[in-house]
Amino acid sequence: MSDDYDVVIVGASIAGCAAAILFANLGARVALLEKHSGMDAYKVLCTHTLQPSCMPVIKTLGLLPPLEQAGARRHVTHLWTRWGWIEPRPAPGREPLPHGLNVRRQTLDPLLRRLAAETPGVDLRLGGGVNGLLEENGRFTGVSTTDGARLTARLVVGADGRASTVGSLSGLPVRLSANNRLGFLAHYRGLPDDDASRVWFLDPDTAFAFPNDDGVTVIACSPAKEHHASAFRADLEGSFERFVRALPDAPPIDRGERISKIIGTRDLPNVYRKPYGPGLALVGDAALATDPLWGVGCGWAFQSAQWLVDAVGPAVAGGGDVLPGLEAYGGKHRSALDSHHKLMEDYSAVRPFNVFERLLLSAAARDAGAARHYHAFASRLIDVKEFASPGSLLRAARVNALHRLRK
Ligand SMILES: Cc1cc2nc3c(=O)[nH]c(=O)nc-3n(C[C@H](O)[C@H](O)[C@H](O)COP(=O)(O)OP(=O)(O)OC[C@H]3O[C@@H](n4cnc5c(N)ncnc54)[C@H](O)[C@@H]3O)c2cc1C
Known part of the structure; x- marks a missing residue:
């Protein structure tokens, strides 16, 4: 293959491999660059619980059957609170609750990387870290690597994690905030x-x-x-x-x-970068590395890859202008994740539960409907506004009033 591609993706972990497969499935020629040289490299510092919100992408990628064959566990999360356990269960006679997956990164990462490498159109290049961005007329046009290669493309994607080199080199605005937990x-x-x-x-x-x-x-x-x-x-x-x-x-x-x-x-600040610039996009942790306490980063790495390909895939594969799609990707990223991240960021400063959290969590420990509502929120299937809507707060207040009456 020549060193000119439709898209160059930096980082062959969750976000990078997912984006590579999805772009290539649209017919794009993809370079997927990874600084580690081993096919089986994986992220060690992760508890790798995958939230239900990313299951549609996992299914689209064709990843669910091989993961389950490899032993991935379907799960629903139960939460201990001072009001008791929140144990979400399906309503009587209704479908099972949306589930997530638990699978170790030493299983997930190599499996996903192999799937990417075997996808026609993906050129996986291991062992060459990206150390420079190429620019022409105010727009990013490619990357240079530590082994001396220069690769050009109409779209550069940074999927290189929370310390993103692509993010830093691009100069895109970044917001850092302290995480006061170990x-x-x-x-x-x-x-x-x-x-x-x-x-x-x-x-x-x-x-x-x-x-x-x-x-x-x-x-x-x-x-x-x-x-x-x-x-x-x-x-x-x-x-x-x-x-x-x-x-x-x-x-x-x-x-x-x-x-x-x-x-x-001992130190894991929250990192939020603007997820796009001229000819360039950031996905996964490169765009948003939020507090791991909530177990959302892997899921959002899958999902942000999907949002990017939905927004710019046809232009990338068909030779069109990628800029309008990049703006659409930025809008989707913000509308899907902003409210979740702001709440997580606020909680990572270490503060006690606020009055709304106390109301909704105590009700969820006492009432099956409120527990399902919490499950939908923690699974990142509904946003903060819906979680704490006036109707939900009213229902939670009623649950707690009845609880007090019964005591
Ligand atoms: C303690 C802890 C626990 C966590 N637990 C969970 C959890 O339970 N559930 C959950 O969903 N999330 C969890 N996370 C978050 C999760 O690990 C990340 O959100 C997820 O790995 C992001 O995936 P990614 O593909 O964006 O980046 P990464 O997985 O970080 O991958 C980045 C890739 O880019 C490569 N790379 C980096 N720089 C370069 C370069 N210059 N050139 C080429 N390649 C490069 C790296 O080698 C790597 O392969 C946890 C995080 C921490 C720290």
Whole structure:
């Protein structure tokens, strides 16, 4: 293949591989560049729970059957709150609730990368990191790589994660905000089988237990820095295990075997970049790396790839002007994710639940309809406005009033 393509995508992880497959399926010639040289490379620092919102893209990509064959677990998330467990269930006689998937990145990433490499029209080039952007007449026209290649295209896509080189080189506006929680995780085997993903909202600390492929349960916690940073710095292993053992209805980690190191991070700011510029788009974490507490980044990486291809795919594959489509992509990205991210950003500063969250969560712990409403929100199937609509707040207030009367 020559070094001129319809689209050059930087980063062959979730967002990059999904975009590459979807562009190529429209007939585009795609260069997919990845700095790692191994086909089986995967993102280690991730708890990889996939929200129901991204299942349509997973199905479009043809990824659901191979993932399930590889052991991916369907799941609905149950949440512990001080008002009790929120355990969403389908309404009597109705369809099952929309489910997500739990599958380790060591399973997901290589499978998705192979699918991309096998898609006609995708030229996967491993082992050459992108270190420069080519520009002509005020628009981005390609990239240069550490191994000396120069690739041109009508569209450059940055799918290179939260520290995006493409995002930085492009000079697109970026907003950073502090995340005042720590994040640690470990993999366990031999824990009791559980169909649900579990999240503990200790307000402000949080913890997670996600059953995954191959009998592995991922246990994670996000304690507030202010109260826990020094203890976790002094004794990571002891602090992590004590924290998990102290959870209400704690996962019985002492009955299982920890099969990974405890890994994590003490600093993970929220990063929000404008997702497009002239001849260039950002997808996945390169555009928006939000607080991992909510388990949305992988799903949004799939979804933003789909939104980009919906908006510019026909122009990219058909030789048309990509600029109007890029603006449409920016609009879709903002309308779909802005309200979610603003709430997550606000909560990552570490504040107690606000009055609306207390009302909606307490009702969800007491009432099946309110639990389904919370499930739709946490699955990112409805936005903040719909979650906290006047009607939902009124219904939640009624649930709580009845609860008080019955006591
Ligand atoms: C602790 C933690 C827990 C998380 N848990 C969850 C969760 O449970 N659920 C969830 O949905 N999300 C979770 N996330 C977020 C999730 O990991 C990311 O949102 C997701 O990986 C984003 O995918 P991506 O394809 O955009 O970027 P990435 O997966 O980061 O991939 C970027 C790719 O670009 C490549 N690359 C980078 N720079 C270059 C370059 N210059 N040239 C070429 N290639 C390059 C990288 O090697 C990599 O392959 C978590 C994140 C953290 C930190």
